């Protein structure tokens with residue numbers, strides 16, 4: 001989630017300046033991957049800080065303190081990388097001002113390959129599926 005916000009700060013920045021194109025370096029697999037790793041690193045730090053201020057009785061605190069900081073870092077970096085790369089992929093389906101494979105290839109052949117409505121419906125259904133899966137697999141309270 002943090003990777004997605006971090007990457008779209010680029011769009012907000014260029015929108016605020018009325019400068020086109022809106023999707024630049026962070027909307028490439030290289031930039032999005034780097035931003036994702038940075039977001040993962042930042043979130044790892046946030047988690048380590050939050051663990052310190054959580055009440056001792058917190059179930060989250062108990063679980064997080066049982067996990068080594070190195071493992072948490074690996075998980076945070078991996079999650080950030082997945083978030084950054086998937087952001088670039090999904091955006092490349094709808095924004096023709098992107099160059100996702102820059103600096104190796106310019107242009108975006110995926111833009112318009114699926115309608116925006118179909119993309120949004122598909123993502124909504126995926127979110128619903130993920131919610132159902134999470135509800136089925138979560139640990140009992």
Ligand SMILES: [Zn+2]
Nearest residue numbers: 007008011091
């Ligand atoms: Zn974006």
